[in-house]
Amino acid sequence: MALIRLMLTIALLALASSVMAAGIEIREFDDPVTEQRYRDLTASMRCPLCENQAIDDSDAPISGDMRERVYQLLQDGQSDIEIVNHMVQRFGEYILYNPRLENRTYLLWGLPIALVLLGVVVVVMMVRARRNASAKALSAEERARLDALINRERSS
Numbered sequence: 001m002a003l004i005r006l007m008l009t010i011a012l013l014a015l016a017s018s019v020m021a022a023g024i025e026i027r028e029f030d031d032p033v034t035e036q037r038y039r040d041l042t043a044s045m046r047c048p049l050c051e052n053q054a055i056d057d058s059d060a061p062i063s064g065d066m067r068e069r070v071y072q073l074l075q076d077g078q079s080d081i082e083i084v085n086h087m088v089q090r091f092g093e094y095i096l097y098n099p100r101l102e103n104r105t106y107l108l109w110g111l112p113i114a115l116v117l118l119g120v121v122v123v124v125m126m127v128r129a130r131r132n133a134s135a136k137a138l139s140a141e142e143r144a145r146l147d148a149l150i151n152r153e154r155s156s
Contacts, residue, residue, distance in 0.1 A: 025064070025067065027071055029074075034074055037074060037080060038070060038071060038074055039056065040080075041070050041074075041080060041083055041084070042054065042055050042056035042066075042067055042070055043056050044084075044096070044097055044098070045066065045070075045084075045087060045095045045096065045097070046094065046095045046096070046097055047060055047062065047063045047066075047095075048062060048091050048092070048094060048095060049062050049063070050063070054097075055067055055070075055095075066087065066091070066095075069086075069087070069090075070083060070087070073086060084096070
């Protein structure tokens with residue numbers, strides 16, 4: 001009976017450790033620079049399946065495939081730009097957290113700048129309008145009407 005318990009315990013431990021090890025990806029790098037490049041690249045790409053999650057943090061199968069592809073391209077000696085271009089060609093611009101400046105992204109990049117400039121123009125116009133409004137003197141007719149209103153309030 002003790003032998004059966006021991007065998008069962010060993011089997012359960014082996015099964016549990018294999019399940020835990022299945023979720024951990026171990027990558028071997030020749031040097032720390034390549035490892036850092038791998039970390040930077042996987043952190044800068046978005047998972048196409050997950051919402052706003054980088055492929056280095058995602059557990060989705062497609063993210064695992066993307067991480068493996070980045071690793072293979074690094075091992076092949078490709079530059080970061082070549083790897084990013086390959087991944088964009090394969091998965092689309094959506095995977096980039098920082099979209100490239102192209103004809104179709106001018107609005108995306110230019111709109112915040114345009115809104116800030118528009119806000120500055122509106123503030124300048126409001127300040128000028130208030131200065132001009134406070135600097136104007138009352139005409140004789142306006143002065144007479146104001147005096148009449150003040151006198152009417154005092155007499156009531």
